[in-house]
Amino acid sequence: MKLFFTISLFLLAFLKLQGQNVKVLNSVTKEPVFGVAIYNVDKSKSIVTNFRGEADLSEFSETEDIYFKHLSHILKKTTKESLGDSKTVYLESNTQGLDEIVISASKFEQNKKDIPQKITSINSQSIGFTNPQTSADLLETSGQVYIQKSQLGGGSPMIRGFSTNRLLITVDGVRMNNAIFRGGNLHNVISIDPLAIQNTEVTLGSGSVIYGSDAIGGVMSFYTQKPRLSYTDSLLFKSNIVLRYSTASDEKTGHFDFNLGYKKWAFVTNASFTEFGDLKMGNHGPNEYLRPEFVVATNSGDYIIQNKNPQIQKYSGYKQLNLMQKVRYEPYENLSFDLGLFYTATTDIPRYDRLIRYKDNTLRSAEWYYGPQEWFMSNLQITKLSSRSNLYDKIKTTLAYQNFQESRINRDFQSVIENRREESVDAYSFNLDLEKRFSPRTQIFYGLEYVYNKVMSDGTEENISNNLISNTVSRYPNGASWESAAIYTSIKYKPNPKFVFQSGLRFNHIVSKANFEENNTFLNLPFNASKNEAGALTGTAGISWSPNNILQWKLNASSAFRAPNIDDIGKVFDSEPGSVVVPNESLKPEYAYGGELGLKLNFSKVVLDMSSYYTYLDNALVRRDYTLNGENQIMYDGELSNIQAIQNASKAWIYGFEIGLKMSIANHLDLKSQYSIIGGSEEAGDIEVPIRHVSPNFGNAHLIWSNNSFKMDAFINYNGELSFNELAPSEIGKDYLSALDSNGNPYSPSWYTLNLRSQYRLNNSTTITATLENITNQRYKTYSSGIAAPGRNFILSLKFSL
Known part of the structure; x- marks a missing residue:
């Protein structure tokens, strides 16, 4: 009887203790929030949630105010009494991002x-x-x-x-x-x-x-996702399965990931597979975007076939596989070893913008596609976040190896010659990054970096009628290398909570080496090898000033650079019909000098975030006409082509203004909007012309309603027009990408889409996300795009979590 009584008391005490436990979850994801500070008014009582988002509230009384504070969430006040039997607290993410x-x-x-x-x-x-x-x-x-x-x-x-x-x-x-x-x-x-x-x-x-x-x-x-440790003797297991389907491209995606967390070791495995079909464009828009016909290659020759549905963009589909494995070892607090392995591979990807080009009113290409694109990365990162060293408080070392595989295969309509160019890059890198705090007001960040790239490139052509293969000019000089060594330092000075000054310097030394002997069989360059060396010193200085809770000013000035790489120095390719780019060994880095002024106004319910910027690009690396051995034309892939090369031949001026709005309209209802204005020009001889990659003005507006289990977003995306006179010269020559204005000139029309997105959490393990894009079925292209954007598109996703 005593034993029964003792056990009963123990069970009652245990149940009472369990009843004192609170679980803190994110209001949207329902994920546990680790590291939430829980305290009373005078902070005489306090506790922090564990990795499960749990904490024991037994020391708090039923009616006293309890505060739940986390850096990335909004402060919440409640009482034990008001929590009821659920003992669950939901925290909302800090959407203003002020403490992000x-x-x-x-x-x-x-x-x-x-x-x-x-x-x-x-x-x-x-x-x-x-x-x-x-x-x-x-x-x-x-x-x-x-x-x-x-x-x-x-x-x-x-x-x-x-x-x-x-x-x-x-x-x-x-x-x-x-x-x-x-x-x-x-x-x-x-x-x-x-x-x-x-x-x-x-x-x-x-x-x-x-x-x-x-x-x-x-x-x-x-x-990417970090492996999560258990920090206890029990296993922490988390898993997700995602299935998704979209109608416009007949996309089918499957994904799974799982986490195994132990006390000092943790593992994350992640895999995704996606299959895309041919993309369907919208009904309402320029007829120039339609795909009226396409080429079919057969054993008996190439044939042009009328497209039964010109809105279907033949051929555009492909498949992709993504794999990731990460391992984390944390022998003790503030020291971690992280290993990441990544592998991505695609099937052949049709180069759609090349498949829609015409020559003499006939489709130019029978085939034009990227071969399987593969990327592999392994990286090891060692991080120590607490040290008594005089040199650093925090230190991070990163070693990485990457391999990139890509290729290009093309064949003209009715031609028996198929051109194939294959590239491979081995990339090695080492980074050492350190942080040292000298006083509560002053800390510095400094480090060094070394990067080495080795490029392998091969060019062949095959006669598909007899399968004979012969060598041809490769895209890059085979065996070329690019290496960079750098040191940097920056300082952060924060004399008070309202003012921050940051400044930094970096010195880089870059060396590129290339051997052109193989390609000289075809190009007859005036040199067989090149070595390009360059040094670059860049800096930045800026302030962040918050005189009160409403205003925040940001001012920043900086310089930047881009050193010539192997693509600039040694590439051979057809830039556009009738033109070919050849190597140029006499290149220097291009430099950018810029300034930015930002203002954020936080009225609690309304937040305005504005920025204006200006950038001057000097010694710009651009593609321009060129001569080779006194000639301005050369035979390339069987076509007489104008010679071009990358050159330090321009200056550019780019400027813009951005404004963002966040407004809390009512409980659970928010408005968000963003708008960007961009302009710029560059030198082209004695005149200034528009810059190729300055986009049209663009923006969006989102009306979002959400509660604990349901979220809905009704939004519009919109894009301004670039008229014929606003197009860069290189874009004017690509009329197959553009719509035609009333004068028959190419231009980029304005467009908009109306969209609706929703997400519903059925329970703690199942979430449904449904999106209806481009409801009005607009036919449009984002600026400079070869492929038209999706028409009306329904996307359905199911996520199962354990």
Whole structure:
């Protein structure tokens, strides 16, 4: 009887203790929130939630006010009594982002409001709700990145008038840009699986002090899912399965990931597979975008077939596989070892913009496609976040290896010669980043970087009638190398909570080497080898000033650079019909000098965020007419072509204004809007002309309603017109991409789309996301795109979580 009584008392005490436990969850994702500070009014009682979002409230009384505070969520006040039996607290994310933490500005965590530059962030909740098909689409949802698409398997970002190799991409802190990143539209960002991303930070404007060459217009930093440890003896298991279907491209996506967390070890496995069919465009818009006919290649020859439905963009479909494996080892607090392995592969990707070109009123190409695009990365990161060293408080070491595989295959209509060019890049990198706080007001960030790229390139042509293969000029000099060594330092001075000053310097030394002997068999260049060396010193200085709770000013000035890479120095390719680009060994870095002024007005219910910027690009690397051995034409792939080369032959001026609005209209109802105005010109001989990658003015507006289980977003995306006179000369020559105005000249029309997105959480494990895009079925292209955007498109996604 005593034993029974003792057990009963124990059970009652245990149940009472359990009844004192509270669980803190994110109001949208229902994920546990770790590290929530829970305290009473005078902070005499306090506790912090564990990794399950749980905490024991037994020391608090039933009626006293209890505060729940977390850096990325809105402060909440409640009582134990009001929690009732559920003992669950839902925290709302801090949508204003005033206390948001960012990493990309210095490689270590900083408060976003301390950064003089503008950084826009996309967290996992937003990614789950917007449900992007590719990482390019993910960037577009920010409302601050413009996306161009040459084909369905593409997505070339434009930021503040810059694009391609003047923008930098990083994945988990590792530089993705390599020696053959080109100045033409670049689509490597789609190799990053959007379903594996935890958050993304886009730095608008120069990032050269921290990231070096290429970071002229901005830095896109992708951070993938981190393995989560248990910190206890029990296993922490988390898993997600995602299934998605969209109608416009007949997209079918399957994804799974799972986390195994132990006390010191954790593992994340992630896999996605996507199949896209031919994309269907909308009903209402320019007839020039329609696909009236296409080429079919058979054993008996090439035939032009009438398209039964000209809105179907034959051929544009492809498939993609993404794999990720990450391992984390944390032997003790503040020291971690992180290993990441990434692999992405596509099937052949049709180059749609090349398939719609005509020559003498006949489709020019029978075949034009990218071969399987593969990307592999392994990176090891060692991080120590607490140290008594005189040299640093925090230190991060990153070692990475990447391999890029890509190829281009094309054959003219009725031709028996198929041209094939294959490239491979091995990229090695080492980064050492350190942080040291000298006083409560002053801290410095400094580090060094070394990058080495090796380029392998091969060119062949095959006679498909007899299968004979012969060598031809390769796209790049085989065996070329590009290496960069750099040191940097920056200082942050914060004398009081209202004022922050940050400044930094970076010195880079870059060496490119190329051997042209193989290609000289075909080109007869006046040199057999080249070595290009360049040094670059860049800097930045800026302030963030918040005189009161309403106003925040940001002012920043910076310089940036891009060193010539192997694509600039040694590329051979057909830039446009009748033109071929050849190598040029006499290149120097291009420099950008810019300034930015930002103002944020926070009226609690209404937040206005405005920025204006100006950038001057000097010694710009641009494609211009060129002579080779005194000749201005050369035979290339069987066609007499005008000779061009990349040259330091221009200057450019880019300017713009951005404004964002966030407004709380009513309980659970918010309005968000973003609008960007961009302009610019560059030198072309004695005149100034529009710049190729300055996008039209663009914007969006979102009306969002949400509660604990349901969220709905009714939104509009819109885009201004670029008239014939506003097009860059290189775009005027690509009339097959454009609509025609009343005078028969190419131009980029304005457009808009009406859209509706919703998400419903059935229970803690099942979420449905449904989106209806382009409700009015508009037919449009984003500026400079070869492929038309989707028409009316229904996207349905199911997510199962354990």
